[in-house]
Amino acid sequence: MRIFLKFILAFLLIYFFLSSLPKDYTPRVSQMDIEVRKLISAFGIQERDLITSMKKSFQRGNRKFLYLGRQYRIHPDFPGNEFDCEIKKLVKTHKFRLQKEKGKNFIRYNILAGNTVVYTLSLKPTKKVxxxxxxxxxxxxxxxxxxxxxxxxxxxxxxxxxxxxxxxxxxxxxxxxxxxxxxxxxxxxxxxxxxxxxxxxxxxxxxxxxxxxxxxxxxxxxxxxxxxxxxxxxxxxxxxxxxxxxxxxxxxxxxxxxxxxxxxxxxxxxxxxxxxxxxxxxxxxxxxxxxxxxxxxxxxxxxxxxxxxxxxxxxxxxxxxxxxxxxxxxxxxxxxxxxxxxxxxxxxxxxxxx
The missing domain is CATH 3.20.20.370 (Glycoside hydrolase/deacetylase)
Structure with a gap:
């Protein structure tokens, strides 16, 4: 029993030690950005469709983050359901979480590391012109x-x-x-x-x-x-x-x-x-x-x-x-x-x- 308790204690000490080490999410977010842009390009969204973009670095405790935000125009017939499936797979691969919001004139995908938003992809359907x-x-x-x-x-x-x-x-x-x-x-x-x-x-x-x-x-x-x-x-x-x-x-x-x-x-x-x-x-x-x-x-x-x-x-x-x-x-x-x-x-x- 004592050996088991010592094992648990050692495990907790190692866990807290590792948790206290500085952690930088910037490389993972940057890599994910590359793959998100490849994905939207495969769905016909080009750089000329970009409306706004944002980039900022910030820190919370010992964790360093990179936040990227992009908003694109999409065609009224954009295949949203197919895109949902693909971006879910991509986010899961990078071990982030995905939240989707849908408004009257926008679709927004928030990608989170833990509870922190590190990436926002907004899609805005264009009206018929x-x-x-x-x-x-x-x-x-x-x-x-x-x-x-x-x-x-x-x-x-x-x-x-x-x-x-x-x-x-x-x-x-x-x-x-x-x-x-x-x-x-x-x-x-x-x-x-x-x-x-x-x-x-x-x-x-x-x-x-x-x-x-x-x-x-x-x-x-x-x-x-x-x-x-x-x-x-x-x-x-x-x-x-x-x-x-x-x-x-x-x-x-x-x-x-x-x-x-x-x-x-x-x-x-x-x-x-x-x-x-x-x-x-x-x-x-x-x-x-x-x-x-x-x-x-x-x-x-x-x-x-x-x-x-x-x-x-x-x-x-x-x-x-x-x-x-x-x-x-x-x-x-x-x-x-x-x-x-x-x-x-x-x-x-x-x-x-x-």
Whole structure:
């Protein structure tokens, strides 16, 4: 009996001695962080989805801790149940404890060493957001037409009127399920070599009201399935309320919308559209002011970020090889974070022209 008691006493002494030694959880937390990030990456969460992060070291008694906190955006269809199973296995492997909290707009995993939280992973489902991708300047060449089939979400194809390939693009875009806009040539402010850049027929400030209506009707009748109109150039006419009023009256009769590309900051298109009673959209981001693929990618991501903030965004590019190639390459990313839409289905306003 005495031997047994001595054994128990020795065991307790060793236990208390070991317990009193300094203990550092930092390496274990750091290693677990590496594996947590691998896990969330396997579930499609990338570093660009990171909203906030926190890192701090602290001490309690003779124990040293590292705390890490991360919050990520996740898609509304994120497989939460499968993720639960995997993170439970991971935490158990590292001999920590897991607590899960679920709120209306978040899922939070607290990982504990004993009773101390050493890691917090928060997941925030994103709301559905919409992205309208508009591609201007179609009709000059047939070379880019294959992209209309290859880009697997709805585009808004703005076609210049009465060019050699305007009708071909028109038919192919409709067959591929895209939306058709008339890319209406409007007179710009004067500038060097501006005159030679104008289309053969351009609506000018000095045209009569009847001439404006006649040209616009002819352009619209030359294309099939047109849902709306946006401006090609037009920095001068975009400030002319009378000319815009004539254009918008024609659009109202045909139940069409107008997309203001905002080539100038003081455009009066929205004001006149509200007065006439038609829907007027406004461009948020030009994606290809530089014909550089990295620049175009960053501009598209800027449009996606804007859509996530306000619920939608409208981005405009041009019928150029690099622009279309980048959009095709980014299809998975675009559809992961947004719902690409046709402008006619984008309910941004409570009332027409608002």
């Amino acid at each position: 919409y992205l309208a991708v508009v591609i201007d300047d179609w009709g000059y060449t047939p070379n880019l037409i294959p992209f209309l089939e290859e880009i697997k979400f709805p585009l808004n194809i703005a076609i210049l009127p009465e060019l050699d390939y305007s009708r071909t693009v028109n038919i192919m875009a409709l067959n591929a399920g895209h939306e058709i806009l008339l890319h209406l040539p409007l007179e710009p402010l004067s500038g060097e070599k501006m005159e030679e850049r104008l289309e053969k027929v351009t609506i000018r400030k000095d045209m009569t009201s009847e001439e404006v209506r006649e040209v616009l009707r002819r352009f619209l009748n030359g294309l099939q399935g047109v849902k709306g109109v946006n401006n090609h150039m037009g920095s001068l006419v975009s400030k002319d309320e009378d000319k815009l009023r004539e254009i918008f009256r024609v659009l109202k009769k045909r139940r069409m919308y107008y997309l203001d590309s905002k080539v100038i900051p003081d455009s009066v298109a929205s004001k006149v559209a509200k007065e006439v009673g038609i829907r007027c959209f406004q461009r948020d981001v030009f994606i290809d002011n530089k014909d550089d693929e990295e620049y175009i990618k960053n501009q598209i991501r800027k449009g996606i970020k804007m859509a996530r903030k306000k619920g939608y965004s409208i981005i405009i590019g041009h019928a150029k090889y690099h622009t279309l190639r980048v959009i095709k390459e980014m299809v998975p990313e675009i559809i992961e974070y947004t719902i690409p839409v046709k402008l006619s289905g984008l309910e941004l306003y409570e009332s027409p022209g608002h």
